[in-house]
Amino acid sequence: MAHxxxxxxxxxxxxxxxxxxxxxxxxxxxxxxGGGEVHAMIAGGPGVxxxxxxxxxxxxxxxxVVEHPGLALYNPEAVxxxxxxxxKDGGYRAAVFSATSQGKDLSPRVAAKLRAPLAxxxxxxxxxxxxxxxxxxxxxxxxxxxxxxxxxxxxxxxRLGAIPVGETAGAGRVETVPPAIDPAQGRVRVTELxxxxxxxxxxxxxxVIVAGGRGLKSAENFKMVEELAQSFGNAAVGATRxxxxxxxxxxxxxxxxxxxxxxxxxxxxxxxxxxxQHLAGMRTSKTIVxxxxxxEAPIFKVADYGIVGDxxxxxxxxxxxxxxxxxxx
Amino acid sequence: xxxxxxxxxxxxxxxxxxxxxxxxxxxETGLKYDVNDFDLWAxxxxxxxxxxxxxxxxxxxxxxxxxxxxxxxxxxxMGADKAVLLKADKVPSDGFAVxxxxxxELRGGxxxxxxxxxxxxxxxxxxxxxxxxxxxxxxxxxxxxxxxxAGGKGTAMRALEGAAEVLEFPLPAVxxxxxxxxxxxxxxLKGIMAAKKKPLETKPAQLxxxxxxxxxxxxxxxxxxxxxxxxxxxxxxxxxxxxxxxAKAF
Numbered sequence: 001m002a003h004x005x006x007x008x009x010x011x012x013x014x015x016x017x018x019x020x021x022x023x024x025x026x027x028x029x030x031x032x033x034g035g036g037e038v039h040a041m042i043a044g045g046p047g048v049x050x051x052x053x054x055x056x057x058x059x060x061x062x063x064x065v066v067e068h069p070g071l072a073l074y075n076p077e078a079v080x081x082x083x084x085x086x087x088k089d090g091g092y093r094a095a096v097f098s099a100t101s102q103g104k105d106l107s108p109r110v111a112a113k114l115r116a117p118l119a120x121x122x123x124x125x126x127x128x129x130x131x132x133x134x135x136x137x138x139x140x141x142x143x144x145x146x147x148x149x150x151x152x153x154x155x156x157x158x159r160l161g162a163i164p165v166g167e168t169a170g171a172g173r174v175e176t177v178p179p180a181i182d183p184a185q186g187r188v189r190v191t192e193l194x195x196x197x198x199x200x201x202x203x204x205x206x207x208v209i210v211a212g213g214r215g216l217k218s219a220e221n222f223k224m225v226e227e228l229a230q231s232f233g234n235a236a237v238g239a240t241r242x243x244x245x246x247x248x249x250x251x252x253x254x255x256x257x258x259x260x261x262x263x264x265x266x267x268x269x270x271x272x273x274x275x276x277q278h279l280a281g282m283r284t285s286k287t288i289v290x291x292x293x294x295x296e297a298p299i300f301k302v303a304d305y306g307i308v309g310d311x312x313x314x315x316x317x318x319x320x321x322x323x324x325x326x327x328x329x
Numbered sequence: 330x331x332x333x334x335x336x337x338x339x340x341x342x343x344x345x346x347x348x349x350x351x352x353x354x355x356x357e358t359g360l361k362y363d364v365n366d367f368d369l370w371a372x373x374x375x376x377x378x379x380x381x382x383x384x385x386x387x388x389x390x391x392x393x394x395x396x397x398x399x400x401x402x403x404x405x406x407m408g409a410d411k412a413v414l415l416k417a418d419k420v421p422s423d424g425f426a427v428x429x430x431x432x433x434e435l436r437g438g439x440x441x442x443x444x445x446x447x448x449x450x451x452x453x454x455x456x457x458x459x460x461x462x463x464x465x466x467x468x469x470x471x472x473x474x475x476x477x478x479a480g481g482k483g484t485a486m487r488a489l490e491g492a493a494e495v496l497e498f499p500l501p502a503v504x505x506x507x508x509x510x511x512x513x514x515x516x517x518l519k520g521i522m523a524a525k526k527k528p529l530e531t532k533p534a535q536l537x538x539x540x541x542x543x544x545x546x547x548x549x550x551x552x553x554x555x556x557x558x559x560x561x562x563x564x565x566x567x568x569x570x571x572x573x574x575x576a577k578a579f
Contacts, residue, residue, distance in 0.1 A: 011489075011492070016490075018490075073494075074494065076469075077468075100489070100490055101472060101487065101488060101489045101490060102489065104455045104456075104471070104472070105459065105471050105472075107456075108424070108456040108457075108459035108460045108463070109459055109460075109462075109463050109469070111425060111456070111460065112428065112459070112460040112463030113463055115425070116540075117423060117425065117540035117541045118424065118425065118456060118541065119541050120424070120454045120455060120456055121453060131544075133544060136453060137453055137549075138452060138453045138546070139340070139342060139346055139355065139450070139451055139453070140342050140450055140453070141453075141549065142342065142345075142346050142549070143346050143348070143355060143546050143547070143548060143549075144546070144547050144548070144549050145422070145543050145545070145546050146543065146544045146545040146546070146547075147422070147541050147542070147543060147544070148542050148543075148544040149540065149542075151540050160490070187468040187498060187499055188468045188469065188470055188496055188497075188498045188502075189496065189497045189498070190494045190495070190496050191484075191495050191496065191497050192494070192495040193489075193492055193493075193494055193495075194486075194493045194494070194495065195491070195492045196491045196492050196493070201491075202491035203490070204490050205490070207579075208578075208579060232579055244509075251474060251488075251507075251508055251509035252488045252493070254508065257342065257366070257450060258366050258367065258508045259508065265578055265579070266572070266576070266578035266579055276342065276343050280342070283549075283552065284549075286576075286578070287572070287576040287578040288552075288555070289568065289572070295557070300555070300557065301555075302552050302555070303555045304552075304553075304555040304556075304576065305555055305556065305558050305568055305571055305572070305576075306555060306556070306557045306558060307557070307558055307559060307560070307561070307564045307565070307568060308557055308559075308560045308561075309561040309562065309564070310561070313561060313562050314561065314562050314564075314565060317562035317565045318565050318568070318569070321565050321566060321568075321569045322569060322579070325569050325573060325579075326579075329573070
């Protein structure tokens with residue numbers, strides 16, 4: 001009965017949702033491979049130990065706290081060395097990371113240090129006999145591959161939102177782990193964290209996304225998209241590549257083949273024709289609404305509900321209607 | 330400066346893929362190929378860096394079948410100086426096996442900067458560049474959308490979910506390129522002619538053993554056909570009702 005390792009990503013001393021999902025994914029693997037323990041590591045500046053309870057609740061039996069002033073900002077080389085050392089000593093069956101920007105930086109570093117197999121960006125995982133099998137979107141989501149690892153430890157990263165955060169009794173113990181190398185020795189140094197607008201939800205975590213395309217005609221008209229997003233209360237704003245290439249919105253908001261891949265509960269496409277590159281980033285959304293003046297636009301082929309019409313007329317009306325529905329509900 | 334760029338030949342994605350007979354690959358019949366999007370931006374980053382520091386060399390490297398020579402020629406026509414094809418009839422699905430072959434070629438190349446694209450759009454992994462950096466024990470800054478290299482060191486920015494990081498690093502280093510760093514140049518006619526005379530060396534790829542295998546490939550379920558609720562703003566009340574009662578979407 002082998003244990004399973006998880007790395008719980010944090011920012012500003014707080015565990016991220018993606019980090020808790022990694023712990024819960026590790027819990028699933030442990031439960032399916034004979035009920036071993038989940039050992040979840042969190043690294044950060046002084047005070048990060050306070051997150052231990054949240055990791056326990058997400059499924060950790062042991063919380064490994066790496067606390068050091070030099071880890072207040074992400075320190076890729078020190079964290080990778082510490083994680084790799086622990087996985088090597090721990091004899092784990094598997095190690096789970098988040099397929100976030102940070103997790104995609106960390107997991108290949110650790111895999112290469114350990115010469116261990118890594119299955120990236122899992123949207124589902126299963127234990128099949130002595131193998132761990134993950135489902136991984138390939139070819140811009142047009143093909144789903146099942147990647148199989150039999151060797152131990154099997155490293156995997158799980159996509160944001162793919163594995164729900166579990167709730168357990170949270171009876172775990174806490175161990176303190178020193179950094180494997182002095183964080184000051186890291187050659188790559190994060191000197192600053194520039195927070196985005198913290199009042200808006202990140203695209204990967206937002207249950208609702210309102211995205212705008214070229215049909216909006218200008219950067220100024222995105223105000224309409226922002227207002228619709230605000231009416232839902234928990235929505236993020238996205239954009240097509242045409243829009244970010246025009247400079248109407250930042251590249252960080254681009255959804256598609258070369259941008260973010262999202263699958264919210266509700267995706268509202270405003271003035272988006274539905275180029276294949278854009279569909280690659282949003283086709284797995286649970287419900288898709290399209291508003292476009294061209295009834296032949298390809299976006300209507302993937303949309304659950306469509307309104308054919310002028311976005312400048314329909315969107316403000318929708319904003320008002322959502323506000324009213326929210327006020328009543 | 331001595332600069333390397335690693336690029337990948339990938340299918341053009343504007344097609345409906347079919348699964349191959351083995352059930353664990355994509356049917357390659359009729360596919361067209363190009364340089365991976367992110368790798369074009371990596372080539373552009375290398376060329377711009379070389380232009381700022383004249384007198385250097387840009388070497389472009391690809392691991393793939395003979396046909397990947399086409400993609401190397403494209404990079405040469407954009408302005409790279411020489412190319413190396415690490416020949417492998419099939420590119421393994423295990424990024425580490427690929428990283429070992431690339432590291433074997435890059436090791437001893439005395440490169441100041443090694444560029445990769447952030448990810449290959451066919452495998453959808455984002456692993457090889459970072460693994461190569463580890464194998465070569467070089468500092469690695471992945472997924473940069475801003476980059477400034479001068480005086481033997483660099484600063485970069487990379488996007489996080491809802492934030493961005495500013496990073497500093499010394500050279501030599503491995504950098505992987507995200508969208509937004511630049512726009513790739515188109516090969517000029519002169520560039521295309523010049524590329525024909527530039528050296529392209531082919532050697533066998535020293536692939537590592539693959540420990541991640543593709544057990545199966547499937548096409549995702551098609552979305553069920555949706556419906557047009559109506560036309561213009563008059564359709565809004567019905568849409569909101571459907572979203573609340575049928576889809577329970579908010």
